[in-house]
Amino acid sequence: MTRLPASFTSLYRLFLRTTSTSVLHHTLATRNLRHLWRSTFHDAAKVIHHLQREPPPPPAVKEELESWLSIWNDRVDNTLALLHNSSHTRGLSHQLTRNLALLVHHEYRRVSEIKYPAWNPQLPADSKEYQIRVPAKSRTETRRDAMKAISDRALSAVSKAVRMAEGRDGIILGSMAVKGKLKRNM
Template sequence: MTRLPASFTSLYRLFLRATSTSVLHHTLATKNLRHLWRSSFHDATKVIHNLQREPPPPPAVKEELESWLSIWNDRVDNTLALLHNSSHTRGLPHQLTRNLAFLVHHEYQRVSEIKYPAWNPQLPADSKEYQIRAPAKPRTETRRDAMKAISDRALSAVSKAVRMAEGRDGIVLGSMTVKGKLKRNV
C-alpha cells in the first residue's frame, strides 16, 4: 500500500493535538474526541488511496474523489478552527467539545452493558449459546421503556442538531464506532 502524503499526516497530527488542547488535555475526553473523529479521517484515507492507486481511476471517478477530498479539507479546516477557539476560550466552542466528549463516553457506557457471548471452539457456529439473550424484564419495565423512549428521542434531537450544524457551518463533528457498528453523528 502506498504511503499517505506528508500534508495529510501532518494534518492528522495537528488534529490530534488540537483535540487534546480543546479539552485542556484531559485524557478521557481527549481519547473520546479522537475516537469520534477517527472514522472521518479513515474515510479520507480510503479516498486518497483510491486516487493513488495504479492504474489510476477513470477521469469522472477521479474528479468526483478530488471534489469530495476538497470539500472534506475545507470542513476539517473549519473544525480545526472550532477546536482552536475551544482551546483559547471557555465559551460555546469549549462547551460543545466538552459535551461531545461526554456524549461519546456515556454512549460507550450504555453500549458496553450489552453482554455478548464468548466464542467456544467446541461448539458449532450456529449454537444456541451464541444467541444474545434478552435480559430479564424488571418489574418496572413500563417505566424503563418510557425512559428508553425519552432517551431515544433526546439522542434523535441531538443527532438532528449535529447534522444541521455540520451543514450550516461546514464542520465535521464526527461519528462513532461502537463494537464494530458505525453510528453517525453521535
C-alpha cells in the same frame, strides 16, 4: 500501498494535538474525541489512496474524488478552528467539545454493557446456552424502557441538530462506531 502525502499526515497530527488542547489535555475526553473523528480521516485516506492508485481512476471519478477531498479539507479547517477556539475560551465551543466527548463516552458504556454469551468449544453451535434469555420485565424495567425510548427520541433530535450544524457551518462533528471489548457472561 503508497504512503499518504506529508500534508495529510501533518494535518492529522495537528488535529490530534488540537483535539487534546481543546479539552485541556483531559485523557479520557481526548481519547473519546479522537475516536469520534478517526473514521472521518480514515475515509479521506481511502480517497487519497484511490487517487494515487495505478492506473489512475477515470477522469469523471477523479474529478468527483478531488471535489470531495476539497470540501473535506475546508470542513476540517473549520473544525480545527472550532477546536482551537475551544482551547482558548470557555464559551460555547468548549461546551460543545466537552459534551461531544461525554456523548461518545456514555454511548460506548451503553453499548458495552450488553452481555453476550461466552463461547464454549465443548458445546455444539446451536446449544441452548448460546440463546440470549429474555427475562420477564419488572415494573422498574418497564419504566426504564419508557425512559430509554424518551432518550432515543432526544438523541435523534441531537443527531438532526448535529447534521444541520455540520451543513450550515461547514464543520465535521464526527461519527461514532463502537469497537473494543464488550462484557461477556461467564
